[in-house]
Amino acid sequence: RALRLFQYLLVHRFRWVPRDEIIEALWPETDPAKGLNSLRQTVYVLRNTLAGSDDSGENTDRFISYQNEALRLDPGEGYVFDVETCEGLLQHAESCWSNGDGDAAAEAVLAAERSYDDHFLAESPYEEFTVEARQLLRERLLRDVARLCAWYARRRKWEQLVPMARRAVSLDPYHEEFHQRLVEGLSGLGHRAEAVKAFHHFETLMIRELDLLPSNEIKALA
DSSP states (O other): OHHHHHHHHHHTTTSOEEHHHHHHHHOTTSOHHHHHHHHHHHHHHHHHHHHTTOOSOOOGGGGEEEETTEEEEOOOTTOOOHHHHHHHHHHHHHHHHHTTOHHHHHHHHHHHHHHOOSSTTTTOTTOHHHHHHHHHHHHHHHHHHHHHHHHHHHTTOHHHHHHHHHHHHHHOTTOHHHHHHHHHHHHHTTOHHHHHHHHHHHHHHIIIIISOOOOHHHHHHO
8 A cells, every 4th residue: 555655646746646636546435534544554654664765864754745635755855756857858858859959869868768767657557547657758758769760860870770779669569660760770780681570570560469561661661
């Protein structure tokens, strides 16, 4: 229960979350009094769990702030959310793209991709409150990765394109554009047999998993 509460507060980390909303999300079938008691007990456990790795000796209340019957994660000085770091890098990349600074945008996207070890809260794929947040961050990263791959391709930066396209394929195996960039990059490096092999891998995946054929565009490239 403490883990679920932590995840819920992490999803809503930028705002104060009313306690009634938390109770409804985590204990939807319980009556209000029991729900409030469950929340209090769970907050106590979560605070002590978070304090377990902290040796500052400070009040554990600081990890979860409570105000006007609402809660919010409060890690304090020296703590960061890795998901917030990733989002900040993507925001910076998007600003650089808009300003026409492709080099700075590329650097920010690469840093964001490195910080994206796995999908957001991947250990809880079936929690309804994690699904939207996970999907939004994933789609945002994929948009910037696609933009970076296209930027590499226009500049014929094949050595940079191939590993980024491979990473993109691992994040979204059914996204044809990423497979096309991989084939394009391998071809640009002169690895023609490997490029054709990459195409056939994608073709087999599409037919077997989705009963679809690749587009004429990627077939012509192959």
